[in-house]
Amino acid sequence: MVLAVFFAASPIFPSHxxxxxxxPQLSEYGFFLEPIKEQIPTGLVLPYAIxxxxxxxxxxxxxxxxVPKNETISHDEDLELDYPVGTFLIxxxxxxxxxxxxxxxxxxIETRILKKxxxxxxxxxxVWNEDQTDAVLALAGHRTDVSWxxxxxxxxxxxxxxxxxxxxxSCHVYKNVQQPIGPKVRNLNIEFSYDEGKKNQLEKWISxxxxxxxxxxxxxxxxVDYENPHDGTLDERARAWLDINCAHCHxxxxxxxxxxxxxxxxxxxxxxxxIFKPPVAAGxxxxxxKYNIVPGKPEESxxxxxxxxxxxxxxxxxxxxxxxHDEGVKLIQAWIKEMPEGR
Amino acid sequence: xxxxxMLCVLSSLVLAEFESDLQLKLILAEPGDTIQLDSGxxxxxxxxxxxxxxxxxxxxxxxxxxxxxFSTQVEGAQGxxxxxxxxxxxxxxxxxxxxxxxxxxxxxxxxxxxRVKAQWLGGPRSINGAYGLYPVQCENVLVEHCVAxxxxxxxxxxxxxxxxxxxxxxxxxxxxxxxxxxxxxxxxYGNNVHGNTGGILVFDLxxxxxxxxxxxxxxxxxxxxxxxxxxxxxxxxxGKVPSGTGIMIMAxxxxxxxxxxxxxxxxxxxxxxxxxxxxxxxxxxxYNPYTSSIYIHDNIYRRxxxxxxxxxxxxxxxxxxxxRDIPDIxxxxxxxxxxxxxxxxxxxxxxxxxxxxxxxxxxxLELSKNFNSWYSPFFADFNTDANECNCTLEPLPEVILKxxx
Numbered sequence: 001m002v003l004a005v006f007f008a009a010s011p012i013f014p015s016h017x018x019x020x021x022x023x024p025q026l027s028e029y030g031f032f033l034e035p036i037k038e039q040i041p042t043g044l045v046l047p048y049a050i051x052x053x054x055x056x057x058x059x060x061x062x063x064x065x066x067v068p069k070n071e072t073i074s075h076d077e078d079l080e081l082d083y084p085v086g087t088f089l090i091x092x093x094x095x096x097x098x099x100x101x102x103x104x105x106x107x108x109i110e111t112r113i114l115k116k117x118x119x120x121x122x123x124x125x126x127v128w129n130e131d132q133t134d135a136v137l138a139l140a141g142h143r144t145d146v147s148w149x150x151x152x153x154x155x156x157x158x159x160x161x162x163x164x165x166x167x168x169x170s171c172h173v174y175k176n177v178q179q180p181i182g183p184k185v186r187n188l189n190i191e192f193s194y195d196e197g198k199k200n201q202l203e204k205w206i207s208x209x210x211x212x213x214x215x216x217x218x219x220x221x222x223x224v225d226y227e228n229p230h231d232g233t234l235d236e237r238a239r240a241w242l243d244i245n246c247a248h249c250h251x252x253x254x255x256x257x258x259x260x261x262x263x264x265x266x267x268x269x270x271x272x273x274x275i276f277k278p279p280v281a282a283g284x285x286x287x288x289x290k291y292n293i294v295p296g297k298p299e300e301s302x303x304x305x306x307x308x309x310x311x312x313x314x315x316x317x318x319x320x321x322x323x324x325h326d327e328g329v330k331l332i333q334a335w336i337k338e339m340p341e342g343r
Numbered sequence: 344x345x346x347x348x349m350l351c352v353l354s355s356l357v358l359a360e361f362e363s364d365l366q367l368k369l370i371l372a373e374p375g376d377t378i379q380l381d382s383g384x385x386x387x388x389x390x391x392x393x394x395x396x397x398x399x400x401x402x403x404x405x406x407x408x409x410x411x412x413f414s415t416q417v418e419g420a421q422g423x424x425x426x427x428x429x430x431x432x433x434x435x436x437x438x439x440x441x442x443x444x445x446x447x448x449x450x451x452x453x454x455x456x457x458r459v460k461a462q463w464l465g466g467p468r469s470i471n472g473a474y475g476l477y478p479v480q481c482e483n484v485l486v487e488h489c490v491a492x493x494x495x496x497x498x499x500x501x502x503x504x505x506x507x508x509x510x511x512x513x514x515x516x517x518x519x520x521x522x523x524x525x526x527x528x529x530x531x532y533g534n535n536v537h538g539n540t541g542g543i544l545v546f547d548l549x550x551x552x553x554x555x556x557x558x559x560x561x562x563x564x565x566x567x568x569x570x571x572x573x574x575x576x577x578x579x580x581x582g583k584v585p586s587g588t589g590i591m592i593m594a595x596x597x598x599x600x601x602x603x604x605x606x607x608x609x610x611x612x613x614x615x616x617x618x619x620x621x622x623x624x625x626x627x628x629x630y631n632p633y634t635s636s637i638y639i640h641d642n643i644y645r646r647x648x649x650x651x652x653x654x655x656x657x658x659x660x661x662x663x664x665x666x667r668d669i670p671d672i673x674x675x676x677x678x679x680x681x682x683x684x685x686x687x688x689x690x691x692x693x694x695x696x697x698x699x700x701x702x703x704x705x706x707x708l709e710l711s712k713n714f715n716s717w718y719s720p721f722f723a724d725f726n727t728d729a730n731e732c733n734c735t736l737e738p739l740p741e742v743i744l745k746x747x748x
Contacts, residue, residue, distance in 0.1 A: 139370050139371075140367040141363075141389075143388075143389075161389065161418050164370065164392070165370050165394075166366075166394040166424075166426075167390075169394050169395070170424070176427050252552070255450075258449070258480060258502065258552060260550040260551045260552065270626075271550055271625075272550070277550060278580060279578050279580075280548060280550075280551060281473060281477075281496065281502065282473065282576075282578070283444070283472060283474070283575075283576060284469055284470055284471070284495055284576040285420075285443075285473070286576050286577065286578035291578070312416055312417060312418050313441075313442035313443040315420075318419060318420040319419065343624075
């Protein structure tokens with residue numbers, strides 16, 4: 001039956017560059033001790049976190065990096081990290097059956113791998129099987145029902161989407177080249193709980209020799225944690241949220257640069273940030289609102305409309321969510337509300 | 344081989360088979376491949392995408408034969424998305440009821456749409472997707488024998504691109520039939536553009552990455568009955584286009600409009616306007632809001648006596664002054680001040696020139712003079728003598744595409 005489907009539906013494909021790198025199953029990489037669903041890393045595989053994460057339907061994430069033995073991540077004067085060939089970035093998405101109970105059953109959904117090859121980063125998506133014994137290569141993506149009890153006790157059920165290879169790139173592309181999004185200096189410059197205790201991640205990476213050292217570690221920038229109301233100002237938290245959720249596309253060189261809306265942390269032009277900026281190609285995404293941001297008036301701002309929608313033709317970001325990120329929406333509403341009204 | 348087996352099995356069993364199979368083909372296609380679409384109506388739940396490919400043809404059995412139906416789409420903001428490719432041909436299929444844009448193509452050198460249809464079946468509705476055929480930031484764009492129906496922005500929209508031909512296509516029931524925006528070197532000819540809010544638009548807009556367009560030729564088109572009520576969602580610039588606009592040229596330069604048949608567009612057969620007409624502000628210091636070097640010649644205008652749109656300030660003004668006999672060519676009278684020489688005149692090459700049209704009446708709104716208060720235009724004495732535009736310009740060169748086949 002299975003073979004029949006295969007032969008009926010698919011011609012024999014020639015080799016594809018990604019297939020030179022993609023192993024059929026996650027376990028074959030040897031990143032994790034068996035049983036790999038526990039996600040306990042082996043040898044060179046190191047867990048990490050980023051300051052402000054992308055919202056993806058409240059999925060929890062485990063992140064790991066593997067730098068090849070005796071290799072080092074270097075950086076330039078702009079603090080751009082240059083990962084050595086052979087580096088893996090590994091990210092596993094999971095849900096707890098009850099978000100209020102950290103000990104409730106954990107279901108791993110997908111693991112995404114970014115591998116630095118000689119020419120570029122390649123993205124390889126894996127989908128976890130029902131028994132949670134392994135995850136299987138899924139170049140064309142996948143959809144699966146996911147249910148859990150949310151923080152406030154409501155049961156939630158969504159059709160979760162695992163992106164296909166092209167969708168991976170649609171976010172991870174910068175100037176037409178696939179790139180990691182999260183692990184930048186300012187996102188990594190936070191403490192992490194290692195087995196031996198808490199430590200700044202950059203310090204740790206330098207101490208184990210996978211990262212070139214900095215002249216002055218204490219002066220490096222750090223993205224605030226938008227989830228922590230005591231970290232930074234409202235403006236900094238809102239900008240951190242926009243940076244990680246939107247700016248992978250909405251920045252110069254990103255695929256949404258055509259809109260003229262640039263939401264990266266480095267942007268300072270008010271029009272490019274959306275203030276009194278009319279839409280260009282938003283269509284019904286504009287929601288009958290005139291400007292991306294009307295200072296003081298979130299309810300008149302297109303940005304608020306689009307992050308509050310779950311209609312595929314309206315919502316932003318376009319991928320990675322079926323739900324509204326309530327906390328993020330409240331943050332952006334408060335941020336726009338706080339802006340002085342008028343031009 | 345094992346890996347391919349695994350991924351095919353997984354995809355085929357879980358996603359709709361047609362969709363996953365097609366998506367996989369789009370991912371694994373190699374240069375020279377043709378991806379064949381069978382006849383049939385295929386429901387698709389998520390955006391189909393092709394990335395980083397070269398020399399690929401996606402070919403159906405006809406625009407009414409192979410239909411990709413997105414009416415039950417649950418994710419993605421496009422029907423088909425093509426990015427970062429080279430030399431791609433889309434042929435003989437249809438994309439319908441996409442939740443956002445029907446076919447978007449970005450960062451691609453060499454994109455051909457041939458006998459492709461983009462359609463929203465419910466007719467003109469503001470809930471329809473924005474663009475039908477949507478190449479943006481592309482080079483060497485060919486759209487031919489295509490059809491675009493009921494897009495809530497533009498049926499055929501070419502934005503921030505270079506080297507473009509749009510020909511022998513039909514657009515109706517859209518807000519804008521065909522739109523060329525912030526693009527350079529475009530030939531738009533032999534199209535049948537009817538029943539839209541505005542027929543053919545050539546715009547330059549501020550605050551975009553690709554700043555300005557120029558050198559656009561619009562010729563040999565039939566532009567008829569573009570009198571549809573504007574159904575664009577508010578906030579979109581195209582929402583400012585008055586119902587009953589045949590051709591609208593805004594804030595751009597070097598446009599030649601010739602040998603078109605422009606019939607029964609109730610408000611403005613051809614409008615040549617600055618960005619100020621939108622009443623939007625811009626802080627884009629590199630943006631030029633004026634028109635210059637516009638040449639309108641050898642067109643046939645015909646217009647049955649009828650009232651213009653009353654849903655638009657300019658329409659009301661026209662109605663007040665002209666009732667049912669509205670001038671065909673309407674200029675806002677805003678020349679680029681940087682082109683005005685010491686003698687107060689604009690050099691010929693930078694002017695609006697109007698010559699040898701059939702049955703073309705002219706109106707200059709002189710925006711800077713007649714619009715000091717909301718009521719002043721109603722008492723203004725507008726110039727309707729086309730002699731002020733009596734000049735000719737050098738013809739623009741033909742667009743030559745660089746597409747390998």
